[in-house]
Amino acid sequence: MREANIGYELNTQYWGQGYATEAAQAILKFGFEELRMHRIWSWCVAQNLASVRVLEKIGMRREGHLREKELIKGKWYDNFLYAILDHESFSI
């Protein structure tokens, strides 16, 4: 299948120091170089600007906007779908 997805969650104490980006980049590198993945995807709540930024910094492209995809504490949230392909990961 050669497809995988990634997600991340950091202790608030460590936000804003580039850790999520660094970790996600390392996982992409492992996924493409060691596991020989073809496609790695992720998603986030559309309002989660920090996560959007991380996904774009690691070179993922937005492929979809899924309306009211996720129910969190009784409220529906839109999700963005992101992905990167093996031949797009040269900058990692």
Ligand SMILES: CC(C)(COP(=O)(O)OP(=O)(O)OC[C@H]1O[C@@H](n2cnc3c(N)ncnc32)[C@H](O)[C@@H]1OP(=O)(O)O)[C@@H](O)C(=O)NCCC(=O)NCCS
């Ligand atoms: C999302 C999360 C993992 C980011 O971790 P992090 O280590 O702080 O991320 P980084 O420092 O690598 O990068 C964050 C980027 O978002 C930006 N950012 C943070 N808050 C932002 C906001 N409110 N608006 C716009 N940009 C924002 C930062 O400036 C940074 O971008 P920059 O490097 O261009 O300045 C962390 O906030 C987290 O664990 N959140 C809770 C769980 C979660 O939402 N997980 C993702 C589920 S999809």
